[in-house]
Amino acid sequence: MPSLIRWRTLRPVVLPLGGLAIATVFLAPFAVMLLDALRPSGDVLQSPPTFLPRQWQLSTFGTILSDERFLNWLRTSVIVAATSTLIVLLVAVPAAYFTARFTFRGRTAFLLLVLVTQMFSPTSLVVGLYREFFELGLVNTYLAIILTNSAFNLAFAIWILQSFFASIPKEIEEASHLDGCGRVRTLSQVMLPLTRPALVTAVIFTFIASWNEYVVALTLMQDDALKPLTVGISSYVTGYEQHWDQLFAASIIAIIPVVILFASIEKHLVGGLTAGSVK
Amino acid sequence: MSDKLSEKSSDVGGRGKVVATTAEHGNQAAPGPGTVPAPAGRPLKPNRRRGRRDNWAALAWLAPALVLIIGVVLYPVVELVKASAGRYSITGLRRGSAGWDNYAHVLSHPTLSTVVINTVVWVAAVVVLTLLSGLALAQLLSKEFFGRKVVRWAVIVPWAASLVITARLFTLIYDYYHGVLNRLLQWLHLINTPIDFLGDDRWTMTAMVAVGVFVSVPFTAYVLLAGLAGIPDDVYEAARIDGANRWQTYRHVTLPLLRPAILVASVLNIIYVFNSFPIVYTLNDRNPGFIHDTSITFMYKLAFKSAERDVGMSAAAGVFNVLVILIVVLVYLRVVRWKENKP
Numbered sequence: 001m002p003s004l005i006r007w008r009t010l011r012p013v014v015l016p017l018g019g020l021a022i023a024t025v026f027l028a029p030f031a032v033m034l035l036d037a038l039r040p041s042g043d044v045l046q047s048p049p050t051f052l053p054r055q056w057q058l059s060t061f062g063t064i065l066s067d068e069r070f071l072n073w074l075r076t077s078v079i080v081a082a083t084s085t086l087i088v089l090l091v092a093v094p095a096a097y098f099t100a101r102f103t104f105r106g107r108t109a110f111l112l113l114v115l116v117t118q119m120f121s122p123t124s125l126v127v128g129l130y131r132e133f134f135e136l137g138l139v140n141t142y143l144a145i146i147l148t149n150s151a152f153n154l155a156f157a158i159w160i161l162q163s164f165f166a167s168i169p170k171e172i173e174e175a176s177h178l179d180g181c182g183r184v185r186t187l188s189q190v191m192l193p194l195t196r197p198a199l200v201t202a203v204i205f206t207f208i209a210s211w212n213e214y215v216v217a218l219t220l221m222q223d224d225a226l227k228p229l230t231v232g233i234s235s236y237v238t239g240y241e242q243h244w245d246q247l248f249a250a251s252i253i254a255i256i257p258v259v260i261l262f263a264s265i266e267k268h269l270v271g272g273l274t275a276g277s278v279k
Numbered sequence: 280m281s282d283k284l285s286e287k288s289s290d291v292g293g294r295g296k297v298v299a300t301t302a303e304h305g306n307q308a309a310p311g312p313g314t315v316p317a318p319a320g321r322p323l324k325p326n327r328r329r330g331r332r333d334n335w336a337a338l339a340w341l342a343p344a345l346v347l348i349i350g351v352v353l354y355p356v357v358e359l360v361k362a363s364a365g366r367y368s369i370t371g372l373r374r375g376s377a378g379w380d381n382y383a384h385v386l387s388h389p390t391l392s393t394v395v396i397n398t399v400v401w402v403a404a405v406v407v408l409t410l411l412s413g414l415a416l417a418q419l420l421s422k423e424f425f426g427r428k429v430v431r432w433a434v435i436v437p438w439a440a441s442l443v444i445t446a447r448l449f450t451l452i453y454d455y456y457h458g459v460l461n462r463l464l465q466w467l468h469l470i471n472t473p474i475d476f477l478g479d480d481r482w483t484m485t486a487m488v489a490v491g492v493f494v495s496v497p498f499t500a501y502v503l504l505a506g507l508a509g510i511p512d513d514v515y516e517a518a519r520i521d522g523a524n525r526w527q528t529y530r531h532v533t534l535p536l537l538r539p540a541i542l543v544a545s546v547l548n549i550i551y552v553f554n555s556f557p558i559v560y561t562l563n564d565r566n567p568g569f570i571h572d573t574s575i576t577f578m579y580k581l582a583f584k585s586a587e588r589d590v591g592m593s594a595a596a597g598v599f600n601v602l603v604i605l606i607v608v609l610v611y612l613r614v615v616r617w618k619e620n621k622p
Contacts, residue, residue, distance in 0.1 A: 015424035022416060023433035026497070030436055032459055033448050047456040051463075091343040098340035104333040110341060117352050119608055121554035123575060124600045127362055127582065127593060128355030151351030154344060156547075183336075201505070205498075212441040215556055215579075230441045237447070244451070251444040258439035263432055 030255075037061070037248035044244040060249040070250055072225045073232030077254070080142060080228055081210040084149035088157050088206045089199065091150070096161035097187050101173070111162075118155035122148055122216045130219050140223045148220075149210035157202035164198035165191065200268040204261070211258055229254045356601065362594035369588045381595035390569040390577075398573040400484060401559070405491035405552045410545055412492065413499030420500065421507045438497035446561035449490050453477050453562070477562055483571045490558050495551065499544045506540025507533070542615055546608060553604050574600050 036044045037060055039053030046054070064070050099107060122129060129148060130139075138144040168191065176186045192199070214230045221227045233254065236247040366377040385391065420431055437445065452460050453476040461473035476486040510533065518528045534541075553575070560576045569577055569585075578600060582593030 012425070015419070015422055016426050018419055019424060019426050019430040022419065023430045026433050026437055026493075029445070029448055029452060029493070030440070032452055036451070044451070045457050049457050049459050049462050051459060087347075091347060094340045095344040098337060102333045102337065104337035106334075106337070110345075113348060114344075116605065117348050119550050119604050120352055120356070120601065121550070123554055123556045124578070124597055124604075125352070125355040125359055126579075127590065127597060128358035129351075131358045131362065132351075132355050147347070147351050151347045154347055158344065197505075208439060211439075212443075214441065214443045230443055234443060234447075247444070247447065251440065251448075254444070255436065255440050259432065259435055262435045262439060266431060266435075 030252075033248045034252060037245055037252055039245065041242060041244045041246075045242070057245065060245045061253070064246055064249045064253060069224065069232065070253075073227050073229045074254075076142065076221075076226055076232075077211060077229040078257075080145050080149065081207050083142075083146050084153065084210040085203055085206045087146065087150040088153050088202065092154055092157035092161055092202065093187070093192070093199075096158045097165050097191065099158075100162045100165035101170075114155045114158050117152075118159065120152065122152050122213065126215050126219055129216055133220060139220055140226055142226070144220050145213065145217050145228070148216050149206070149213055153206040153209050156205055160201055161195065161198050164195055168194055196268055200265050204265070207261060208258055211254075359594050359597050359601075362590060363598050365591045365594075367590040371590050377591050381589070381591040382598075384589075384592050385581075385595045385599065390572075394569055394572055394574055394577045397484070397571060398553070401488065401491070401573050402549065402552050404484075404488045405495060406545065406548045408488070408492045409495040409499050409548055409552075410541070412496050413503050413544060414541075416496060416500040417503035417507055420504055434497045434500060436497075437494050440494075442494060442555075442557040443561065445494060446490065446557045449486075449558075450477065450562060450564070453486055477565060480570065483563070483566070487559055487562050487571070490562065491552060491555065494558070495548055499548060502544040502547070503537065503540050506537045506543075509540075510536045546611065549608060549611065550604060553600075553607070574603070 035051070035053060038056055038058065040055060040057050043054050095110075098104075099110060133139050133144045138147075172190060172194075173186050176190045181189070212230060213228070217228050217231045221231060224232070229250070233247055233250040236243040236250065363381050364377055364379075366374045366380070368374055388394075416434065420427065420434070452458050455461065455473055455475040455478060458473075458476075460476070461470070464470045465473070474482055476482045514532055514536065515528065518532045523531065553573075555573075556575050556579065559571070559573050560579065563571050563576070569580065572580065574596065578593050578596040581587050581596055582590050
């Protein structure tokens with residue numbers, strides 16, 4: 001097999017080079033972002049533009065991190081994203097487990113409802129959401145955006161967990177039943193540890209979607225101190241004031257927690273997915 | 280996949296065993312983790328009394344999910360439909376019923392055909408390009424190589440970044456006067472004079488699609504990567520023993536087994552891209568009217584940013600949006616399943 005042998009010698013060179021090219025493409029816009037955060041706003045709007053700052057300015061990150069408004073927005077984002085993710089897990093796991101394992105009246109209807117829910121976005125329903133939360137007196141509360149993020153990310157979590165539970169052989173559970181475990185104990189002590197990859201997937205999708213949700217928070221959170229990062233940092237560049245350096249420094253700080261979260265559980269996401277087929 | 284082939288090829292003695300495990304795998308037909316939308320398992324003990332008790336147990340296990348879905352997803356739909364039948368002042372006050380007028384106004388809106396064409400082009404272009412790039416990227420990231428971890432982390436960044444901020448960043452990168460993209464293209468001698476990506480009508484959609492693909496590829500690649508990881512090695516081994524070359528293996532082994540993951544990735548992409556707001560809205564901020572709008576930004580502008588400023592009309596457009604995405608996805612799923620049933 002000459003092609004295989006040739007590939008074997010080329011491989012250690014070609015793959016890392018391809019990887020480097022890919023990484024460059026995906027990081028280049030964010031390198032622009034970083035370089036713009038490291039120069040005065042006036043330099044960002046120079047024409048013609050330069051790749052490197054004409055004048056370096058490292059102080060912006062310090063300015064942002066000591067800006068009380070920014071810290072408020074950061075706190076909102078952390079609270080909202082973390083709580084929404086927790087709620088999604090607590091609600092999706094029982095629903096997914098039960099639909100995967102038991103037949104009951106309305107099972108098909110429930111799965112169809114979940115599929116349909118997946119197609120709705122908070123953006124397309126923002127008028128209806130605003131009217132509902134206005135009637136409930138929940139405008140300007142964390143609860144409103146936490147409920148929104150939880151509800152709209154639930155479908156994906158149920159979907160992915162449901163199919164994962166269904167792929168685990170029933171024999172494992174039957175053994176656990178014979179040992180005298182009830183449904184709840186079987187779920188928490190036998191099934192959940194096996195489901196880690198699906199849980200990780202649900203956590204990442206929900207956390208990122210909640211962290212980045214924009215339109216509903218923009219409409220519902222009018223109190224500046226309660227805004228999440230996405231909405232808050234947009235006010236660094238408006239028609240009246242243009243602090244591009246601050247906008248981008250704040251954006252970079254906002255990206256970091258998500259990348260760290262992802263990097264810390266990434267190996268379970270893909271590496272662990274093979275663990276689904278229990279041997 | 281070829282790395283697995285080459286690693287295995289030294290293990291000559293194990294061939295017989297490998298074939299045996301492959302056969303076993305075929306008999307069990309165990310749904311692997313790659314088969315994401317797998318049919319659910321049957322009940323543990325399908326007897327009648329148990330079944331009736333399960334109906335009540337189901338309520339307890341599903342109640343929280345039902346409350347959230349009905350309360351926060353379906354109820355706003357009802358509110359949206361109600362709003363679509365109302366007559367509203369420019370400031371958003373309800374002034375009685377409008378019957379079907381709002382729907383009629385949307386359907387007779389002069390730019391409706393432009394918006395529909397934009398939406399079709401936007402969704403089709405972004406989804407197709409994302410899936411193709413996602414497949415290639417997943418294939419690369421599934422292999423072991425020096426620096427793979429760094430590449431995986433790099434790919435996550437566009438996913439982790441807020442869409443609004445990414446869109447803002449690209450308005451700057453694309454800018455005619457201050458943008459580094461024109462600078463880069465000139466420096467590479469690909470163009471002589473700068474291109475007004477966001478002001479020139481010939482370029483705006485292309486510029487939007489590029490950003491759309493850029494932000495959609497990462498999660499798509501991860502869904503496909505998970506699918507690739509779920510394909511057992513012995514299947515590739517069997518293909519190798521049968522003498523399949525690399526392309527044949529990909530075409531007849533990898534792609535069919537990756538089908539469930541591709542299905543999930545394409546459905547999610549259709550939904551996300553159709554509902555995508557920040558990119559189209561931000562990159563079009565300068566352009567008056569609806570010339571590059573998709574149906575989602577069209578809906579938003581009807582309520583907040585147009586001559587109309589009409590909540591009722593916007594709600595009617597919203598109802599159309601919801602119906603369109605429902606129908607598109609259900610038709611897509613039907614078509615895909617129909618193909619699956621064919622041998």
